[in-house]
Amino acid sequence: MAETYTFDAKDLAEIEKLTAKYPEKQAAVLPVLWYAQDKFGHSDPAVQKLVSETLGVPEAHIRGVVSFYTQFYDKPMGKNVLDVCTCLSCQVCGGYDMLHYIEEKLGIKAGETTPDGQFSLQSVECLGACGYAPMLQVTNDKFVNHLTREKVDKLIEDLKAGNKPEFESNPMPQHEKGS
Ligand code: FES
Structure with missing residues (x-):
């Protein structure tokens, strides 16, 4: 079964601070994805879905960002x-x-x-x-x-x-x- 990921209250407060710096939530995708990857160790499709739902930004957009930058890992990686x-x-x-x-x-x-x-x-x-x-x-x-x-x-x-x-x-x- 695919692993599920969640943001807790502290995460959501941090994400709120990040999104407040931008005129719209879509503009905060990079820092929020970075935050998520730091927490979960990767940005696999389940993490992408969580970021998409949290920001109200289409999953396809999140997937596009992750696949564009090699810095984002679309699967669990080694240490x-x-x-x-x-x-x-x-x-x-x-x-x-x-x-x-x-x-x-x-x-x-x-x-x-x-x-x-x-x-x-x-x-x-x-x-x-x-x-x-x-x-x-x-x-x-x-x-x-x-x-x-x-x-x-x-x-x-x-x-x-x-x-x-x-x-x-x-x-x-x-x-x-x-x-
Ligand atoms: S070609 Fe620029 S760092 Fe390798």
Whole structure:
């Protein structure tokens, strides 16, 4: 039987605050979906239905938003979601090599989750960090830049041990001292 999801009184109060910032409820779909995904861990069709009913916005519209953004998960995901960028800059710098290396290492293909629920893998469009190609993002949060096989090995080891990688901030040339 499909799981059902509900918002409690605290959730509804938070959602009320979010929707109050916009002239109409449909404009609040993104922040409310984000809130829902944070609570339930994903935005699968049952969560989409709940958001649709809560905001009075057609389910088809909610589904369209979820399917447009890779940041929204339309099914339950692993504990760590690895978004490997395979867009142009990352692609020419070995993004697909990194993706295939991770597929081999985890024994899954892009779009799948490991049987132990530890990792989901996605091939995604540009994450706005082209200068650091090839790169990936961990669960809509930390970026890991200038990927190599060694770096991927270390990252997966760290995540398995429950350690999040540090945010990698590499200064762009114009921000370097003395330039
Ligand atoms: S192409 Fe990969 S971050 Fe832009």
